[in-house]
Amino acid sequence: MAEGGGLLNRYRGSTSIEGSNPSPSATELSRLFAVRTLCAAGVLASVASIAAAEPDRARWPRLAVERVCPLPGLSGLDAQHALPGSWLLGETRRPDHGEARRIAVRLLLPGADELVVERRQLKGRLRQFRVSYAAHDGDRARPSLQAIADGTCRIRSGRAIRTGGAGWRYLDQLDGDLETLKWTETLQAPWPAGSDPGGVRIALVDSGLAYDLPLFRDRLARNGAGMPLGYDFWDLDPWPYDGDVSRGPFRPIRHGTAVASVLAREAPEAALIPYRYPRPDMSRMGDLVARAAAAGARILALPLGSRRAEDWREFEEALRGREILAVVSAGNDGRDIDADPVYPASLRLQNILTVTSADGFGRLARGSNWGGTSVDVMLPGENLAVVDFRGASGRASGSSYAVPRLAALAARLLAREPGLGAAGLKARILARAAPSPYEREGVVAAGWIADPLSE
Secondary structure: OOEOOOHHHHHOOOOOOOOOOOOOOHHHHHHHHHHHHHOHHHHHHHHHHHHHHOOOOOHHHHHHHHHOOOOOOOOHHHHHHHOOOOEEEEEEEEOOOOOOOEEEEEEEOHHHOEEEEEEEEEOOEEEEEEEEEEEEOOOOEEEEEEEEEEOOOOEEEEEEEEEOOOOOEEEEEEEOOOOOEEEEEEEEOOOOOOOOOOOOEEEEEEOOOOOOOHHHHOOEOEOOOOOEOOEEOOOOEOOOOOOEOOOOOOOOEOOHHHHHHHHHHHOOOOEEEEEEOOOOOHHHHHHHHHHHHHOOOOEEEEOOOEOOHHHHHHHHHHHOOOOOEEEEEOOOOOOEOOOOOOEOOOOOOOOEEEEEEEOOOOOEOOOOOEOOOOOOEEEEOOOEEEEOOOOOEEEEEOHHHHHHHHHHHHHHHHHHOOOOOHHHHHHHHHOOOEOOOOOOOOOOOOEEOOOOOOO
């Protein structure tokens, strides 16, 4: 991403296709039952004819674009009537007052599959129409295919989630025919083989890590059996692959790999423990801290945050008093977090070190948060070289990228003085800060670290 600084904070409030629609009320169910009873006989015949005509997973998305997209506006009942055999599960409008810019309708299909049709509009005029299909596999409906149509209801592209052998999962980018493959991205991979590299262990809590890239294969902290020590606290499985799906399963945000590439460059002797943060249930952050401590992490790098203190209660309790230094992002909302807090940056714990981004002259970077009490230091975090989840080189800016620079400095200091506790390590870092010659007082508590790589 071109700008970092707090995945929860930046994307909280955006609506994921899965699970975002409320269940229908009792009144709505009664009305829908009456409608369904009246047309039951015709539905069975229609479903049979549709299945015979196109027996593939693209059938329902194509049918929805054909029959629902041209309708003026969008309502749940309209979509249900246009798609024989479907059953309305929920409907959302954003914003929920005035004229909606985004309308989403969730439908149950025969066989317990699900479909979400989404209309994006401006002043009532259709800009984009998306249809997302999820296939039922025994325990729940899993996202499978998305069709994206333009304002003329023509399908321009698609996305498909595909599983491979031995733990692989892929996101295929498709052409408008929903068949021609344009390119493929990795969504999950098995752990690469290797051995523990030794060195100071840094737990990176982010959207995950593309740990199959050559840059990281030999930098993963491992147990005695050679298995990496990371974990996915979002999906609750052992593979924390890079992908924040808060915008929807077909549009993952890839943040953690770029952040980790800065850590790998500036602390080459350190060992990484990647954790995918638990967006569905932030109470798991307490378990994450405990797991990181048990794995021997001395530093916790958290380039994320939110404005909801309740997201971080378990994290705060789990971190309190531990010999782990948490390096956290101040965020990129362009505000004083002393007056308008961001968490965990604003938590009052002795073993938290909050950092924000400056330019090369020591001026607070545009859009970066500040706070004379809540933010400890600033350091250059703009236009940094990074490696993304594909292994491609790029540039990134923001307080998210100040976090790995400061965490790398902490790791190098610990490598020289392994007996330092969290308080002593924090003191060593703060002693390097000095007033910036180009920034007003009160922006941060301790000052500016002009070059975190300087020894």
